[in-house]
Amino acid sequence: MAPPLLEVTGLSCRRGGRLVFDGLSFALGPGDLLALTGRNGSGKTSLLRALAGLTPVHAGMIAWQGKNVAEDPEAWRGRLAWLGHLEGLKGDLTVLENLVFAERLRGGEPGDRLEWALVAFDLNALSAREVRTLSAGQRRRTALARIVLSQAPLWLLDEPLNALDATAQAALRTALQAHLAAGGLVIAATHVELGIPGPQRLDLRGGTPAERAA
Numbered sequence: 001m002a003p004p005l006l007e008v009t010g011l012s013c014r015r016g017g018r019l020v021f022d023g024l025s026f027a028l029g030p031g032d033l034l035a036l037t038g039r040n041g042s043g044k045t046s047l048l049r050a051l052a053g054l055t056p057v058h059a060g061m062i063a064w065q066g067k068n069v070a071e072d073p074e075a076w077r078g079r080l081a082w083l084g085h086l087e088g089l090k091g092d093l094t095v096l097e098n099l100v101f102a103e104r105l106r107g108g109e110p111g112d113r114l115e116w117a118l119v120a121f122d123l124n125a126l127s128a129r130e131v132r133t134l135s136a137g138q139r140r141r142t143a144l145a146r147i148v149l150s151q152a153p154l155w156l157l158d159e160p161l162n163a164l165d166a167t168a169q170a171a172l173r174t175a176l177q178a179h180l181a182a183g184g185l186v187i188a189a190t191h192v193e194l195g196i197p198g199p200q201r202l203d204l205r206g207g208t209p210a211e212r213a214a
């Protein structure tokens with residue numbers, strides 16, 4: 001078995017003064033998919049945000065290749081691609097401009113992969129449209145194209161199937177499987193089955209250890 005790339009140990013997170021989760025530990029290696037499940041408010045988004053460094057952790061450690069990611073937040077940000085409820089796209093830029101902009105922010109040039117990402121999420125016909133004029137599903141497809149372009153080893157996805165039609169869901173599954181087959185890692189919060197064989201599962205129950213044990 002490959003050694004873990006990502007190790008989460010004893011992670012606790014408070015939001016609004018309340019403990020959302022406490023003492024979470026798990027480890028993932030190359031090609032691992034972790035599905036986060038749990039009721040509304042159980043802490044799935046909070047865990048993804050904590051992993052992405054967007055929400056502070058109260059206790060515990062996140063390590064990548066054995067090194068605490070808090071020691072070099074910039075390097076950590078470069079290793080992950082984040083898809084939240086809000087896509088974080090620039091409304092006044094076109095689909096194409098958004099993808100190029102995101103790649104340049106990461107210090108790269110999309111090159112040939114740009115065409116591939118546009119085709120993968122059926123965005124060619126929309127590439128010159130300003131993102132603010134797109135439907136929810138079209139915006140989601142643009143955000144997913146940005147994720148696959150990123151070449152980040154760890155994808156953190158919050159309800160990635162939301163707003164996607166059947167064709168776009170199939171495109172996402174293909175992209176996820178290619179990423180995992182190439183040794184990438186995925187952590188996805190989801191209320192529905194992702195349709196990828198053999199995910200690991202972490203069922204969040206929220207609250208204090210005593211509440212979780214009840």
Ligand SMILES: Nc1ncnc2c1ncn2[C@@H]1O[C@H](COP(=O)(O)OP(=O)(O)OP(=O)(O)O)[C@@H](O)[C@H]1O
Nearest residue numbers: 015016020038039040041042043044045046047189
């Ligand atoms: N910005 C915030 N400030 C204070 N509390 C928050 C904030 N965001 C979320 N919370 C609280 O943190 C807890 C976990 O919320 P979170 O969004 O992580 O749940 P979730 O499992 O992703 O839920 P859902 O399935 O509804 O998306 C909830 O009790 C929620 O009310």
